[in-house]
Amino acid sequence: MSIAVVMGVSGSGKSELCRRVVGRVGLGARWIEGDDLHPPENIAKMASGVPLDDRDRQPWLKKINARLHEVKGGASSECPVLVSCSALKESYREKLREGFEEGEVTFVWLHISDEAELQARLTGRSQHFMPASLVRSQLEALETPRGCVRLDATRPKEELAQILISHLSNRL
Ligand SMILES: Nc1ncnc2c1ncn2[C@@H]1O[C@H](COP(=O)(O)OP(=O)(O)OP(=O)(O)O)[C@@H](O)[C@H]1O
Numbered sequence: 001m002s003i004a005v006v007m008g009v010s011g012s013g014k015s016e017l018c019r020r021v022v023g024r025v026g027l028g029a030r031w032i033e034g035d036d037l038h039p040p041e042n043i044a045k046m047a048s049g050v051p052l053d054d055r056d057r058q059p060w061l062k063k064i065n066a067r068l069h070e071v072k073g074g075a076s077s078e079c080p081v082l083v084s085c086s087a088l089k090e091s092y093r094e095k096l097r098e099g100f101e102e103g104e105v106t107f108v109w110l111h112i113s114d115e116a117e118l119q120a121r122l123t124g125r126s127q128h129f130m131p132a133s134l135v136r137s138q139l140e141a142l143e144t145p146r147g148c149v150r151l152d153a154t155r156p157k158e159e160l161a162q163i164l165i166s167h168l169s170n171r172l
């Protein structure tokens with residue numbers, strides 16, 4: 001199974017990219033939205049303006065990994081699975097790929113370091129729990145991923161979608 005974890009700080013465009021791509025890379029492709037798997041206390045913490053710490057993120061990462069194994073059990077091997085998850089640290093990425101074979105999980109990093117742009121994106125997003133005040137902590141927590149597919153998150157949305165689609169198509 002081909003799993004692409006679309007990662008990056010809050011506001012980098014993970015959900016937007018997955019939403020655009022999932023219906024266009026083959027019938028049966030799946031998208032797991034990492035934010036949907038946070039325990040309620042994590043959501044409440046972020047909404048109150050306090051960044052998550054390593055301990056908060058452990059059950060969440062474990063749940064995403066477990067969901068991936070479930071999907072693998074039921075999926076056709078030709079169908080890619082997209083995951084949107086910040087995956088900010090190397091230890092988190094290790095947790096996400098636990099139990100998968102070498103090469104089965106690809107990290108696609110939406111790279112952006114422009115704090116003002118990220119804040120503007122989060123401020124412009126309605127009905128979302130993540131406050132723009134947490135952008136700094138996200139950038140501070142991020143550990144540069146190695147061996148990932150790196151995309152410039154400031155490029156137009158559709159251009160990014162096309163790049164990911166062609167990457168996934170080449171892997172099938
Ligand atoms: N390439 C882009 N250029 C300009 N705006 C973008 C781009 N990608 C996403 N956006 C916008 O930025 C905002 C944040 O995008 P999105 O919700 O996809 O980010 P995210 O990384 O999933 O954030 P979070 O981790 O907080 O859920 C949205 O309003 C989205 O439309």
Ligand SMILES: O=C(O)[C@H](O)[C@@H](O)[C@H](O)[C@H](O)CO
Pocket residue numbers: 009010011035052057085086087088130138
């Ligand atoms: O690791 C984290 O701190 C979280 O995943 C955050 O990135 C939020 O889930 C997300 O940004 C909110 O949408």
